Amino acid sequence: MKPVAEIFSQGEELVCGQIVDSNAAWLSRQLVEMGFRISRHTAVGDNLADLTNLFREIAQRCDCCICTGGLGPTVDDLTAEAVSLASGLALQPDAEAMRQIEQYFTRLDRPMPDANRKQAYLPAGAQRIDNPLGTAPGFALRFQRCRFVFLPGVPMEMRAMFDAPVRADLQRRFTLRADTLITLRSIGVGESAIQQALADWPLPAAVQLGFRVTADEVQTKLLFPAGFPEAERRDCVERVAALIGNYVFAIDDPQRQPGDLVAVIAEAMRHRRLDLAVMETASHGLIAAKCLDQPWLLSVDIRMDKSWQTGMAADSAQDIARALAAQLADDKASSLALVQLYHPLASDADDRQDAIVLYNALYTPQGVFGSRHCVAGAQTRKQNQAALLALDLLRRYLQDKCP
Amino acid sequence: MKPVAEIFSQGEELVCGQIVDSNAAWLSRQLVEMGFRISRHTAVGDNLADLTNLFREIAQRCDCCICTGGLGPTVDDLTAEAVSLASGLALQPDAEAMRQIEQYFTRLDRPMPDANRKQAYLPAGAQRIDNPLGTAPGFALRFQRCRFVFLPGVPMEMRAMFDAPVRADLQRRFTLRADTLITLRSIGVGESAIQQALADWPLPAAVQLGFRVTADEVQTKLLFPAGFPEAERRDCVERVAALIGNYVFAIDDPQRQPGDLVAVIAEAMRHRRLDLAVMETASHGLIAAKCLDQPWLLSVDIRMDKSWQTGMAADSAQDIARALAAQLADDKASSLALVQLYHPLASDADDRQDAIVLYNALYTPQGVFGSRHCVAGAQTRKQNQAALLALDLLRRYLQDKCP
Numbered sequence: 001m002k003p004v005a006e007i008f009s010q011g012e013e014l015v016c017g018q019i020v021d022s023n024a025a026w027l028s029r030q031l032v033e034m035g036f037r038i039s040r041h042t043a044v045g046d047n048l049a050d051l052t053n054l055f056r057e058i059a060q061r062c063d064c065c066i067c068t069g070g071l072g073p074t075v076d077d078l079t080a081e082a083v084s085l086a087s088g089l090a091l092q093p094d095a096e097a098m099r100q101i102e103q104y105f106t107r108l109d110r111p112m113p114d115a116n117r118k119q120a121y122l123p124a125g126a127q128r129i130d131n132p133l134g135t136a137p138g139f140a141l142r143f144q145r146c147r148f149v150f151l152p153g154v155p156m157e158m159r160a161m162f163d164a165p166v167r168a169d170l171q172r173r174f175t176l177r178a179d180t181l182i183t184l185r186s187i188g189v190g191e192s193a194i195q196q197a198l199a200d201w202p203l204p205a206a207v208q209l210g211f212r213v214t215a216d217e218v219q220t221k222l223l224f225p226a227g228f229p230e231a232e233r234r235d236c237v238e239r240v241a242a243l244i245g246n247y248v249f250a251i252d253d254p255q256r257q258p259g260d261l262v263a264v265i266a267e268a269m270r271h272r273r274l275d276l277a278v279m280e281t282a283s284h285g286l287i288a289a290k291c292l293d294q295p296w297l298l299s300v301d302i303r304m305d306k307s308w309q310t311g312m313a314a315d316s317a318q319d320i321a322r323a324l325a326a327q328l329a330d331d332k333a334s335s336l337a338l339v340q341l342y343h344p345l346a347s348d349a350d351d352r353q354d355a356i357v358l359y360n361a362l363y364t365p366q367g368v369f370g371s372r373h374c375v376a377g378a379q380t381r382k383q384n385q386a387a388l389l390a391l392d393l394l395r396r397y398l399q400d401k402c403p
Numbered sequence: 404m405k406p407v408a409e410i411f412s413q414g415e416e417l418v419c420g421q422i423v424d425s426n427a428a429w430l431s432r433q434l435v436e437m438g439f440r441i442s443r444h445t446a447v448g449d450n451l452a453d454l455t456n457l458f459r460e461i462a463q464r465c466d467c468c469i470c471t472g473g474l475g476p477t478v479d480d481l482t483a484e485a486v487s488l489a490s491g492l493a494l495q496p497d498a499e500a501m502r503q504i505e506q507y508f509t510r511l512d513r514p515m516p517d518a519n520r521k522q523a524y525l526p527a528g529a530q531r532i533d534n535p536l537g538t539a540p541g542f543a544l545r546f547q548r549c550r551f552v553f554l555p556g557v558p559m560e561m562r563a564m565f566d567a568p569v570r571a572d573l574q575r576r577f578t579l580r581a582d583t584l585i586t587l588r589s590i591g592v593g594e595s596a597i598q599q600a601l602a603d604w605p606l607p608a609a610v611q612l613g614f615r616v617t618a619d620e621v622q623t624k625l626l627f628p629a630g631f632p633e634a635e636r637r638d639c640v641e642r643v644a645a646l647i648g649n650y651v652f653a654i655d656d657p658q659r660q661p662g663d664l665v666a667v668i669a670e671a672m673r674h675r676r677l678d679l680a681v682m683e684t685a686s687h688g689l690i691a692a693k694c695l696d697q698p699w700l701l702s703v704d705i706r707m708d709k710s711w712q713t714g715m716a717a718d719s720a721q722d723i724a725r726a727l728a729a730q731l732a733d734d735k736a737s738s739l740a741l742v743q744l745y746h747p748l749a750s751d752a753d754d755r756q757d758a759i760v761l762y763n764a765l766y767t768p769q770g771v772f773g774s775r776h777c778v779a780g781a782q783t784r785k786q787n788q789a790a791l792l793a794l795d796l797l798r799r800y801l802q803d804k805c806p
Contacts, residue, residue: 007418013615015410015441017431020423024446028420038418039453043427043444046613050442073595074614107748107758108777113595133780154616156781210421284695288688288705292786300705302691383695 003063003174005036009043010070023068035176051082059144069153071136073115087143089123097128097137104135133157177226182237184220186247187392191218197243249395262290268398269296277332282342283387298334309343317341321361322368329363337363340390358386360393406466406577408439412446413473426471438579454485462547472556474539476518490546492526500531500540507538536560580629585640587623589650590795594621600646652798665693671801672699680735685745686790701737712746724764725771732766740766743793761789763796
């Protein structure tokens, strides 16, 4: 039997619908992968009686509960107080937490507001969980049947704290037999196209197939039950990857997560000592922004005006992009050069939702490679896809054509 | 007293985190605007006992509950069955629902699968809610204290059904008086600093103060109860805005939402027919990316190397930025020019979490303005803050110093 876990979220902005509870979904995925069964999500506002009652209920009905939010410095941050009321454990100042909060403000060269002092008070006997990114420390304690873990609601802080001490601590405390999740991460292909590609080959019955679509990629998820033979699993993953094809830029398993598209590219660029010059149009700075702190990125030119579109016929756009890429590599003395052009699909496109056609060209010592894509949707979606699809041409070269 | 409402979501894919529950947030916003108080969100998987128990609990503790999901044709769609078990009301075939489901398949020219027959069975005495977009009809009934409304989980169907008959029905059944929410949106100041700034001036007791922190801004929320005098409300908002100070870039009320920082800047730039050249460093393309499709943005240079940092002492950085801004305006013949420089706060900073100091300079016809900020945290946070704080210097000029 798997241990039963719940996710609990606190915040008026959650129950009032001002923000969507993405923390609950993220935490659930982590716990499912670790081997928990998730029975419930609950979100309540900043109401001390509601919070206290809920902690009492949860303490009796499940083995583990991850709670987010309500650890901030303000008067509507009530988590520690509610835990103290529900459990009868008094709040006590934690000297190390106080030191870290003070240090946070010292590093910023700012005086510490009095309100932040409250964040260092934890229920007696609770284990502090350090927050490397913010002022709110988390804490964990057992109360009746349930191991409670309290984390801040800021997603970046919450994830960093879960990834570092919390995950390992839960693995020590619970007997978990995790299923094995394999994630094939792809760019440039839709969920339904992948589904169709996989339709002819039946997966083993024990394997659960799922999909997840984010702004940056489509993930095909294969969940293998604990005890599934490893060799058979490898075969199955290889088969699925081949059916999806070259859209797959990375395959995550519990041992290895190569990271996102830029991380995959960065690894190959470093390894082969290559460098890159970029000219971007439709992505409007987003290629540069995604490649923050990448030493192999020599230069990025953002073309603001659309003068290069004038007279660019659809059948010559690819040639123009190729010529510009060769020119760019020459100008910047870079080993690789990536150029992105685009034009509206309809000749009189005024609607910002209208589709655009992207033409990418990559100059390399092995010749110039090109790609063409049609992208539709909101402006920010097209901008993001434009950045990713240009970078994906580079990824395909590095993985398939670069010696 | 406001009637108390809850949101309830059913689905294994929700509790396992494969999808984020955006229905709950959307429904909450509708109900809050109508004048309900939302006390809780709950999501559970496809488990008959869990569902039945939850319906019993909810029936006793709130006045209204909107439920989504679990109305489909498959074996794991258990909502009607659980409602019947919890309430003791037998499931009965609804002739009109059956006719509509049959018609749905006739229109698609497909045979109706037997499984869909189940969707026409509703608890005795429930009011059917027609689904114009899919096969699953919804239904509503009163059970103990609570008015339950059951809607499908497909967001498009759910929203259409809520907007058409459900909203009006709830407005008939409940005595609702909506509050007025005012949101002061700020950049460059923390939540706790705002709280401290407001500490000396007590808000009217009826006004509820809240905060929301996103990656891009801090929102200070003032909730005025229905019937609060309008002139007093305007005074209160003005007072709070003055206490927070020039960090506030926009104030949202039910009539007017000026939009995000770039939208506020764009409005002023258009109005005054100004244009802008940018040089960015720490934000690495993100200023350009945020200003997609802004015709007043003439050019953006992204400096990749850090050569300009060499020999740049902290006390000269501001002067260098100012000189570069004047130079940039001259080079590009722009009316405004924005330059961003930075250096690590610690002289030997290798840690990517370490704080950086940003120096922004804005060349304008009224002189050169500067700002200095210290930013810490993950690389992507520093990058985003760098872009926003540079743009915010421009916003301050446009709002305060531009004739």
